[in-house]
Amino acid sequence: MIKTAANKSRASGRITLAMVAERAGVATMTASRAITQPDMVSQALRDRVEQAVAELGYVPNRAARALASSQSKVIAVLVPSLSNAVFTEVLAGIQDALDADDYQILIGNTRYSDKEEEKLIGTYLQSNPDGMLLSGLSHSPRVQQILTNSRVPVVSMMDMSTDTTQLTVGFSQVQAGHAMTHYLIEKGHKRIGFIGAQLDERTLRRAEGYRQAMREAGLADSKLEVMVGEPSTIALGAELLGRMLAQAPDCDAIFCCNDDLAHGAVYQSQRRGIAVPSQLAICGFNDLPASAWMNPSLTTVATPRYRIGYEAAKLLRAVIKGEEPASRQIDLGFTLMARESA
Numbered sequence: 536m537i538k539t540a541a542n543k544s545r546a547s548g549r550i551t552l553a554m555v556a557e558r559a560g561v562a563t564m565t566a567s568r569a570i571t572q573p574d575m576v577s578q579a580l581r582d583r584v585e586q587a588v589a590e591l592g593y594v595p596n597r598a599a600r601a602l603a604s605s606q607s608k609v610i611a612v613l614v615p616s617l618s619n620a621v622f623t624e625v626l627a628g629i630q631d632a633l634d635a636d637d638y639q640i641l642i643g644n645t646r647y648s649d650k651e652e653e654k655l656i657g658t659y660l661q662s663n664p665d666g667m668l669l670s671g672l673s674h675s676p677r678v679q680q681i682l683t684n685s686r687v688p689v690v691s692m693m694d695m696s697t698d699t700t701q702l703t704v705g706f707s708q709v710q711a712g713h714a715m716t717h718y719l720i721e722k723g724h725k726r727i728g729f730i731g732a733q734l735d736e737r738t739l740r741r742a743e744g745y746r747q748a749m750r751e752a753g754l755a756d757s758k759l760e761v762m763v764g765e766p767s768t769i770a771l772g773a774e775l776l777g778r779m780l781a782q783a784p785d786c787d788a789i790f791c792c793n794d795d796l797a798h799g800a801v802y803q804s805q806r807r808g809i810a811v812p813s814q815l816a817i818c819g820f821n822d823l824p825a826s827a828w829m830n831p832s833l834t835t836v837a838t839p840r841y842r843i844g845y846e847a848a849k850l851l852r853a854v855i856k857g858e859e860p861a862s863r864q865i866d867l868g869f870t871l872m873a874r875e876s877a
Contacts, residue, residue: 628844712744772799
């Protein structure tokens with residue numbers, strides 16, 4: 536007995552396009568056209584193919600389609616955390632921007648690790664993605680080499696590059712850190728501390744902005760910084776407040792690198808009987824939903840997370856289509872939310 540492709544598929548249990556065509560009573564090419572280019576066939580024929588697809592439970596072979604079209608319709612997206620609300624909002628923007636073009640998204644969690652990023656990029660490139668969306672600007676030399684060799688278009692999210700040729704969507708983390716510190720200085724604070732955790736590139740850039748503002752005002756003092764590599768939590772914010780007050784008891788304001796740490800600092804101040812903001816001003820970063828509703832409400836920096844994801848995906852989509860974007864860098868800015876805690 537001669538084994539045909541259909542017979543092999545039946546033996547393996549995998550439903551193929553040939554089986555769909557046989558069920559619908561059409562040629563395989565016609566079935567393919569009805570699925571991928573429905574406007575090119577009649578409604579009656581399209582209905583027959585769709586019915587066969589539904590009855591057989593056929594799932595199109597995306598890899599085969601990619602070989603035929605030279606596009607995989609896959610976008611790889613790497614973020615450093617899937618539990619952080621900052622990045623879940625970025626992902627929501629990406630999804631909404633790509634839905635209309637039927638792109639599939641491969642989401643990878645780098646866990647703030649260069650090694651994990653290298654592994655994920657190497658794995659995802661095997662799927663021949665049409666493009667990649669990466670968080671941040673800093674990558675290991677190995678990642679830079681892999682991306683250069685792959686020639687896959689890449690858009691960086693969350694910060695702005697000094698390299699005007701780089702595709703980037705976000706805002707300046709340095710400027711945002713400077714703006715918050717300058718705000719506290721204008722409020723009359725002299726001993727402004729900075730609390731940082733995780734020490735990823737965004738935290739370090741915010742710290743750079745803080746230091747610039749402090750130097751400009753002649754207020755710089757290394758004792759006013761508490762920086763740890765542990766992941767940010769509310770509990771850690773409470774702990775780091777204690778460390779700050781132990782090494783700089785005259786501290787009159789604290790700029791936390793994110794809202795989680797700031798929430799913990801506020802709660803710990805209340806436990807210690809420290810009045811916020813009359814005795815100690817406390818500020819955060821990212822404007823998480825709870826920040827406006829805690830007591831006192833938190834002064835923080837609102838960042839356009841959803842728009843970053845949405846605009847980054849739109850920019851990448853345009854580049855994939857061969858369009859030259861009006862700008863390779865999209866600065867969406869930030870907003871300082873002045874509230875009761877400072």
